Each structure stands twice: as structure tokens, then as C-alpha cells.
Amino acid sequence: MKKTNVIQVEDLTKMFGDFKAVNGITFEVKKGEIFGFLGANGAGKTTAMKMLIGISIPTSGKAHVAGFDVFTQAEDIKKNIGYMSQKFALYDDLTVKENISFFGGIYGLTKARIKEKTKELIEDLGLQEVSNQLVGSLPLGWKQKISFSVALLHEPKIVFLDEPTGGVDPITRRQFWEMIYKAAHDGTTIFVTTHYMDEAEYCDRVSIMVNGKIEALNTPKKLKEQFQVDNMNDVFLKLARG
Amino acid sequence: MGITVSNISKSYKGVKALQDISFEVKPNELFGLIGPDGAGKTTLFRILTTLLIADKGQASVAGFDVLKDFKDIRKHVGYMPGRFSLYQDLTVEENLEFFATIFGTTIEENYDLIKDIYVQIEPFKDRRAGKLSGGMKQKLALSCALIHKPKVLFLDEPTTGVDPVSRKEFWDMLKRLQQKNITILVSTPYMDEAALCDRIALIQDGQILQIDTPEAIVKQYPKTIYNVSANNMYQLINSLKDYQYQHSVYPFGEFVHYTDVRNDFKINDLKMYLEAEKLLNIKIEKTQATIEDSFMELAKYPNRTCKLSKT
Amino acid sequence: MKRFVGFIKKEFYHIFRDTRSLFILFGMPIVQILLFGFAITNEINNVDMAILDHSKDATTKEIINKISASKYFSIKQILERETDIEAVFKKGKVKAVLNFETDFGKNLIKNHQATVQIITDATDPNTANTISNYINSILQNHQQEQNKAIHIDYVIVPEPRMVYNPELKSVYMFVPGVMTIILMLVSAMMTSISITREKELGTMEILLVSPIKPFQVIIGKVFPYIFLSVINAVVIVLLSIFIFKMPVQGSLFLLALESVLFIISALALGILISTISATQQTAMMISLMGLMLPVILLSGFIFPISSMPLPLQVLSNIIPAKWFIIILKGIMLKGVGLEFIWKETLILLGMTILFIGLSVKKYKIRLE
Numbered sequence: 019m020k021k022t023n024v025i026q027v028e029d030l031t032k033m034f035g036d037f038k039a040v041n042g043i044t045f046e047v048k049k050g051e052i053f054g055f056l057g058a059n060g061a062g063k064t065t066a067m068k069m070l071i072g073i074s075i076p077t078s079g080k081a082h083v084a085g086f087d088v089f090t091q092a093e094d095i096k097k098n099i100g101y102m103s104q105k106f107a108l109y110d111d112l113t114v115k116e117n118i119s120f121f122g123g124i125y126g127l128t129k130a131r132i133k134e135k136t137k138e139l140i141e142d143l144g145l146q147e148v149s150n151q152l153v154g155s156l157p158l159g160w161k162q163k164i165s166f167s168v169a170l171l172h173e174p175k176i177v178f179l180d181e182p183t184g185g186v187d188p189i190t191r192r193q194f195w196e197m198i199y200k201a202a203h204d205g206t207t208i209f210v211t212t213h214y215m216d217e218a219e220y221c222d223r224v225s226i227m228v229n230g231k232i233e234a235l236n237t238p239k240k241l242k243e244q245f246q247v248d249n250m251n252d253v254f255l256k257l258a259r260g
Numbered sequence: 261m262g263i264t265v266s267n268i269s270k271s272y273k274g275v276k277a278l279q280d281i282s283f284e285v286k287p288n289e290l291f292g293l294i295g296p297d298g299a300g301k302t303t304l305f306r307i308l309t310t311l312l313i314a315d316k317g318q319a320s321v322a323g324f325d326v327l328k329d330f331k332d333i334r335k336h337v338g339y340m341p342g343r344f345s346l347y348q349d350l351t352v353e354e355n356l357e358f359f360a361t362i363f364g365t366t367i368e369e370n371y372d373l374i375k376d377i378y379v380q381i382e383p384f385k386d387r388r389a390g391k392l393s394g395g396m397k398q399k400l401a402l403s404c405a406l407i408h409k410p411k412v413l414f415l416d417e418p419t420t421g422v423d424p425v426s427r428k429e430f431w432d433m434l435k436r437l438q439q440k441n442i443t444i445l446v447s448t449p450y451m452d453e454a455a456l457c458d459r460i461a462l463i464q465d466g467q468i469l470q471i472d473t474p475e476a477i478v479k480q481y482p483k484t485i486y487n488v489s490a491n492n493m494y495q496l497i498n499s500l501k502d503y504q505y506q507h508s509v510y511p512f513g514e515f516v517h518y519t520d521v522r523n524d525f526k527i528n529d530l531k532m533y534l535e536a537e538k539l540l541n542i543k544i545e546k547t548q549a550t551i552e553d554s555f556m557e558l559a560k561y562p563n564r565t566c567k568l569s570k571t
Numbered sequence: 572m573k574r575f576v577g578f579i580k581k582e583f584y585h586i587f588r589d590t591r592s593l594f595i596l597f598g599m600p601i602v603q604i605l606l607f608g609f610a611i612t613n614e615i616n617n618v619d620m621a622i623l624d625h626s627k628d629a630t631t632k633e634i635i636n637k638i639s640a641s642k643y644f645s646i647k648q649i650l651e652r653e654t655d656i657e658a659v660f661k662k663g664k665v666k667a668v669l670n671f672e673t674d675f676g677k678n679l680i681k682n683h684q685a686t687v688q689i690i691t692d693a694t695d696p697n698t699a700n701t702i703s704n705y706i707n708s709i710l711q712n713h714q715q716e717q718n719k720a721i722h723i724d725y726v727i728v729p730e731p732r733m734v735y736n737p738e739l740k741s742v743y744m745f746v747p748g749v750m751t752i753i754l755m756l757v758s759a760m761m762t763s764i765s766i767t768r769e770k771e772l773g774t775m776e777i778l779l780v781s782p783i784k785p786f787q788v789i790i791g792k793v794f795p796y797i798f799l800s801v802i803n804a805v806v807i808v809l810l811s812i813f814i815f816k817m818p819v820q821g822s823l824f825l826l827a828l829e830s831v832l833f834i835i836s837a838l839a840l841g842i843l844i845s846t847i848s849a850t851q852q853t854a855m856m857i858s859l860m861g862l863m864l865p866v867i868l869l870s871g872f873i874f875p876i877s878s879m880p881l882p883l884q885v886l887s888n889i890i891p892a893k894w895f896i897i898i899l900k901g902i903m904l905k906g907v908g909l910e911f912i913w914k915e916t917l918i919l920l921g922m923t924i925l926f927i928g929l930s931v932k933k934y935k936i937r938l939e
């Protein structure tokens with residue numbers, strides 16, 4: 019069974035003046051895959067991700083996301099992806115329901131659809147009692163679960179997660195990963211950028227960026243074998259120290 | 261001369277940030293406060309650094325009472341708050357010089373204490389602090405917190421948002437500082453850092469789940485953990501959760517950590533069950549508990565653990 | 572003391588490295604003074620006008636000469652017909668037209684009365700009003716001279732005379748106001764922002780957990796801004812003396828003392844604001860809305876207090892700027908000494924002490 023590639027990147031480069039922030043990266047991500055995109059701060063992963071989500075134009079190379087060209091079809095890409103970051107996820111001063119209808123509206127869902135989705139989401143996450151509470155008053159773990167569900171509202175082909183589980187308690191974190199596994203199982207591709215190596219262990223495949231280049235790309239298991247260590251953190255340490 | 265905390269409680273706007281917290285940090289100990297965001301770590305740090313007043317309970321730092329002797333504490337502790345709290349528009353050297361002056365000392369006087377750390381950023385001493393990388397900022401912040409040779413060092417989530425390389429270097433530095441007669445209280449949300457401390461307190465929702473050495477905490481884990489893997493993670497988790505004998509099912513990287521309620525659990529039973537669930541490439545093997553397993557087990561039954569830790 | 576010096580040094584680093592604030596700090600007074608001095612003025616100068624003289628006699632000629640001799644008007648056109656009036660206005664060539672009736676001179680002698688029409692372009696009503704007042708006064712002036720020549724009897728003509736600002740120079744009125752605003756802004760807003768910035772960045776936490784005393788932090792924060800505010804005050808006074816030729820009638824020393832007093836009251840207000848705001852943005856909003864607006868609207872700077880509704884008149888008393896503007900006008904324009912403004916000085920001093928007391932009381936040595 020051959021799965022289709024939903025992200026196809028070839029020799030993608032981004033220059034800022036003389037500085038190559040992203041230096042000819044090549045990789046592909048399959049449908050329903052959980053892909054970890056790792057790197058230290060300043061390694062170029064944010065720049066690379068910005069190109070993939072259509073908010074930054076590459077200097078050279080090729081990239082297709084959800085079947086659309088990042089050079090010419092950025093608007094189509096935006097309609098077909100979801101995005102969640104730890105820094106900004108939901109509006110603290112809106113209630114859970116208001117947040118859902120706001121983001122549903124942004125992605126052009128009909129009123130009936132928003133209503134239906136709201137009901138579904140609140141039931142799935144067991145939020146009946148807090149659905150009219152301000153998001154700001156909820157624990158961090160809940161917020162993250164809600165914002166992940168919100169990123170999935172418009173049934174995107176790919177969801178980009180930017181350091182999704184930093185600082186959450188271990189149990190909530192696992193509930194979060196279970197949600198990710200479910201989404202992936204339903205055919206959504208998950209693209210996780212992070213510099214927390216233990217998050218990387220949960221991915222199907224990971225790439226590690228160092229100084230603008232992808233220095234390693236494989237399953238966590240194979241990477242650990244390759245570097246003869248027993249966790250991703252050590253893989254990263256070995257790579258970063260050259 | 262370490263830190264003593266007894267029955268500290270603190271509420272914010274009706275939320276109980278800390279509930280009856282007690283523990284002790286011995287002199288020259290590297291003590292870790294391990295817990296997720298919102299567990300109450302920062303509140304506890306602020307009470308110990310005299311920035312907040314507890315509703316109930318007592319605490320002393322380096323022999324000084326946090327309430328009565330707050331001025332003495334302010335002279336003798338080093339504090340590195342959770343977010344980067346230096347002057348971004350001042351250079352590396354100016355920051356260090358400033359903190360030295362307000363503590364009534366000079367860089368030269370205590371240079372040997374910070375030398376190890378400061379030499380790494382000294383090549384950039386004329387650079388503005390705001391332009392440093394995450395790891396360098398952290399080293400500068402640590403140098404500033406150490407410049408007056410404190411007796412007790414408080415580090416609130418020093419490694420949050422820092423990449424693995426800098427994290428490792430940072431912990432190495434803490435180990436070296438410990439040799440120089442400094443008591444260190446450090447907090448972190450990363451369970452994997454727990455093993456680097458002498459003793460740790462696991463904290464969640466304002467309550468301490470357990471206090472001990474990392475090894476002892478792991479050893480006390482009541483069950484045998486099995487690493488389970490199969491071809492489809494999602495189905496595997498669902499099947500395990502539906503298994504009538506499961507005690508806990510937690511995804512753990514490429515595996516699922518599974519514990520069973522039965523004492524006479526046999527790997528083959530589970531394997532047959534999973535095969536019946538149409539999973540392929542099933543692998544089940546025993547594994548060691550980690551701090552994270554212990555944390556989750558303790559958090560699952562917080563009341564039971566309270567009893568446990570009292571005995 | 573060494574701590575304190577170190578602290579002040581750090582503050583100056585902050586100020587001089589933040590080029591944008593620095594520009595506001597020193598650019599603003601200059602721009603404001605020049606703006607108020609040159610652009611937003613209600614004097615008139617060299618207003619273009621046209622004349623339609625149906626009489627063309629000696630009297631009208633004399634009046635026209637008088638007008639064109641004044642620096643306020645320059646006569647651009649002599650019109651021939653009534654219909655030309657509208658055309659010349661439409662083209663926007665002139666702001667005013669003077670229309671003498673036929674036999675103006677004769678009527679004046681025969682009926683002791685003659686009519687001249689002053690038509691002004693009222694698209695800018697203020698200017699129009701001023702122009703017509705100016706022309707009126709030139710006409711009256713002429714009439715007086717005529718009357719003197721003919722009758723020696725007592726002819727009483729009301730003579731409106733502007734004291735203290737005989738040339739009606741609006742810049743004289745604006746300087747005290749602008750100076751007040753700028754000192755208020757620099758002192759209160761800048762200090763409140765610089766203190767809340769430490770809170771926002773988290774550096775306040777470190778300062779609190781250090782042996783430096785709260786009052787040292789406050790004085791350290793405030794000191795650089797006293798210095799900068801004084802420089803600003805000097806720049807403003809120099810600008811008004813040398814560019815607008817506005818003389819300072821009273822004692823410069825007294826002026827300096829009163830300014831320092833006002834600066835300190837504004838700084839204390841700034842500290843007070845910083846104790847109730849958690850972010851720089853809040854501090855700025857409170858400074859702008861809570862201090863600047865009242866200073867502009869209620870201090871008597873733009874709107875005379877005497878023409879305000881009573882509640883606002885009462886309210887204006889609690890605004891320090893009101894008293895400072897009275898003091899400034901007294902010293903700069905009237906040249907009075909302390910014996911005339913001691914009451915205002917005392918009020919300002921009282922307010923300053925109150926603000927300092929409050930801000931010291933409000934200042935927290937912990938986080939809550």
C-alpha cells in the first residue's frame with residue numbers, strides 16, 4: 019500500500035542577505051504520518067515551517083504542501099492546513115464556545131456546521147461544564163487540547179504543531195498525544211516542530227536540522243540505533259556537537 | 261543553613277496555589293522541584309525569596325525567616341526567575357557589573373565563582389543581552405545570580421525553552437557549583453532532569469506528591485511496566501485500554517507503557533489478546549519505570565501517595 | 572552610595588540606547604514649540620485683500636493707504652464692479668474685500684456717517700473674524716484722527732488695548748502651556764514607563780530580591796528624568812527667547828525653582844502611576860488619558876478656565892498644571908516675583924508632598 023506524499027520538499031532554500039537560514043532541505047511527509055521537525059533554536063526550523071505554511075516565500079527550491087505550490091498557491095495552502103502553537107492558541111478572553119465559532123468562521127464553516135462541530139468537540143473533550151467559561155480560566159492542558167481540536171475544525175489535510183506540549187503535566191500530555199494519534203489514524207498528517215527531544219520520541223519519523231540543513235532523517239528507533247544511544251536527546255547531542 | 265519549609269499554604273483569587281507544603285533542603289544539596297506549569301513552583305519560589313507572603317506556615321532560608329528577616333535573605337540568596345530577567349539593552353558586561361554593584365561587590369571579587377560560566381560568554385561581553393542566544397542568556401543570568409556569592413541559589417525553570425545542548429551544559433554547571441558550598445533549589449517541568457538532582461519533590465496542583473532521591477522514587481514504583489509496541493499505535497492504545505485487566509496505559513515515545521492489575525500477569529496472555537484485536541508486529545517486554553511513570557502513578561491517586569510519603 | 576550611582580548609570584544606559592524615546596524626549600519640545608509658535612497661531616500677517624472703491628475720493632484714498640501701510644494686509648487688487656467681488660473670492664486670491672460706498676468722503680462730512688463694507692472669506696471663521704477686527708480698528712483709528720482734526724471736543728472712543736501681549740502674539744500664550752505639557756509628559760510618563768518596564772521584564776523581581784532599598788530604586792529611576800526635564804525646560808525657554816523674541820520679564824532663578832518643583836510633582840505622579848499599572852502600555856494609557864488630557868483641556872492652556880462650566884472650574888483646581896501655568900505666566904509675561912505667586916507655589920508644593928507621600932506608601936517591597 020503506497021501512501022501519497024502530502025508534503026514534498028526539494029532543495030528548499032531561504033536566504034536573508036548572505037545568510038542561508040534554510041540551506042537546501044529535501045524531504046517528504048506521507049498522508050497520516052506524524053512527522054517531527056527538530057532543531058535547536060536558530061537552526062532554521064521556524065523559517066522552514068513559515069515557508070511550508072505559505073507565509074514566507076522561499077529563495078529557491080521546490081515545495082508542495084497538500085498538493086499546492088508554496089510559490090504560487092499560498093492561499094490554497096492556508097485553506098488546507100491547521101496551525102497550533104504554544105504561544106498563541108486561543109483567545110483567553112473569549113469562552114470556549116466563542117473561540118470555536120470564531121475560528122470556525124475564519125475558515126469559512128457554515129453556521130450549521132459550526133454548531134454541529136462545537137457540539138461534537140465539547141462532547142469529545144468532556145467540556146460540557148466549562149463550555150461557557152472564559153478560556154483564560156482553564157488549566158493549560160485543557161487549553162492545549164481545545165486548541166488542537168480547533169486546529170482540526172475545518173478538517174485540514176495537515177496540522178502544523180509548534181512545540182505543542184511544553185510544560186504540561188505528563189498525564190495530560192499523553193492524552194494530547196492520543197488525540198494526535200487519533201487524528202493521524204483518521205488520515206490527517208501531523209507536522210510537529212519542537213526542540214523538546216522527548217516529544218520527538220512519539221513521532222513516526224523525525225528530521226533534525228542543524229545550521230539550516232537536515233542532518234538526520236529517520237524513525238526515532240533507527241536514529242537511536244544509528245547513533246548507538248538510547249534516547250533522542252542523546253541523538254541530538256551527538257549531532258549538534260558534530 | 262539550607263531551606264526549611266513547613267506547612268506553607270497560599271491562595272490566589274480563590275485558587276489554592278500551594279496546600280500545606282513541607283520539605284527541607286539540606287546545606288549544599290541540589291534539590292529539584294519537579295512539576296508541570298501551574299503546579300505552584302513559582303509561587304513557592306517567590307515565597308522563599310520574600311517576594312510573596314504565605315497565608316499560612318513558616319519557612320526559612322539560610323537560617324533566616326522569610327518574614328522577619330527578609331532583608332537578610334535578600335542579601336544572601338541568588339535568584340533566577342522563570343523568564344529571562346536581565347536588561348536586554350545593556351551589554352553582557354554591563355549587566356554583570358550592574359548586579360555586582362547593587363549587591364555591593366565587584367566582578368573581580370567573586371570572579372573565581374563565576375569564572376567557569378562567564379568565560380563561555382566573555383567573548384561576547386560587548387554584545388547586548390537581548391541579542392544573545394537562549395543558552396548564552398541563561399549563562400549570563402546564572403552569572404548575575406551568582407555574582408554576590410549567595411549561600412542559596414534559587415533557579416526557577418532555568419532550562420525551559422533551551423535546546424538540549426545548552427540544557428546539558430547548564431546541569432553540568434550546577435553540579436560544579438554544588439562543590440562550592442552553595443545550596444541549590446531548582447524547578448523544572450522536565451521529568452528527565454529529575455535524575456540529575458540529589459533529591460526531588462514531585463509537585464502537582466499545589467501539593468507535593470513525593471519527596472525522595474530520584475532512584476528511591478523510581479524504586480518505589482508499585483508495578484511492573486511493560487513496553488508494548490505494534491504496527492498501529494492508535495489501535496494499540498485503544499485495544500490496551502479496552503483490555504479488562506489493564507491498570508494503566510500510557511503512550512511513551514515509540515512504545516506504550518502498560519501495567520496490569522494482576523500479580524500473575526503473563527506476557528503471552530496480552531499478546532494473544534492483541535493478536536485477536538488484529539494487531540501485527542506485537543512486541544511486549546519488561547522495562548524500568550521512569551520518574552515520569554512514578555509521577556503519573558502518584559498523580560493518579562494523590563491521596564494514597566500522601567499517606568505513603570508520611571510513613 | 573556606590574549602589575545608587577551604579578543604578579543611575581544603568582538608567583542613563585537605558586535612556587541613551589533607546590533612540591526612539593530619546594528622540595521624543597528632545598525632539599518633542601522643539602517640534603511643539605515651533606508648531607505652536609508658527610503654525611497654530613491666530614495672528615494674521617500679510618493678508619491678501621482687494622478694494623472696491625466706488626467713491627475714489629481723498630478720504631478713501633487715505634484709508635487705503637493706511638491699510639496697505641500696515642504689515643497685516645497687502646492689497647492685491649483694485650476691483651471695478653460689484654460682480655468682481657465674488658469672482659475674486661472664488662479664485663481664492665484674497666481673504667477680504669473692502670467695499671466703499673459712493674460718495675464716502677462726502678457722506679462722512681455731510682451726514683457724519685459713511686458706510687464701508689468689510690467682506691471676509693469665512694471658510695476659516697477664526698481668521699475671518701480676526702481680519703475684520705483688524706480692519707475695524709484701522710478704520711476707527713482713522714476716524715479718531717479725523718475727529719481730532721475737526722472737533723477738539725471730547726470725543727470718547729473706546730480703546731481696546733492688549734496688555735502683556737500688546738501685539739497679540741499667541742506664541743507668548745503658548746510657551747507656558749507647552750512647557751507645562753512637556754515637563755508633565757517627560758517626567759510622569761517616562762518615569763512610569765521606565766518603572767513598569769522593569770516589572771514587565773521581570774527585572775523588578777531581581778531588584779526586590781537584592782539588598783538595594785526601594786527608595787534607592789525610586790530615586791535612581793527619578794533622578795535621570797529630573798535632569799532631562801531641566802534640560803528640556805532650558806531648551807524651551809531658550810527657544811522662546813531667541814526664536815520668538817519672547818522676553819522673560821521675571822527672575823530666571825525663580826523660574827528654575829518653580830520648574831523643578833513642578834517636575835518633582837510630575838515625577839511623583841509618574842511613580843504613583845507605576846504602582847497601579849502592571850504593564851508599560853497601561854502606564855502609558857494612564858499617563859496620556861489621566862494626565863495629558865486634563866493638562867491640555869482643564870489647565871487653562873487652551874480653554875480659558877473662566878469660561879468653563881462651574882463643575883469643570885472646580886475640577887481644574889486639582890490639576891497641578893493649572894497652578895504651574897499661572898506661575899509661569901506670572902514670571903515670564905508679567906515679571907512678578909514670589910510675593911504675587913506664593914499662593915500658587917504653596918498649592919503646588921502641597922500637591923507635590925501629597926504625591927510623594929502617596930507613592931512611597933503605595934510602593935511595594937514585595938510582588939503583592
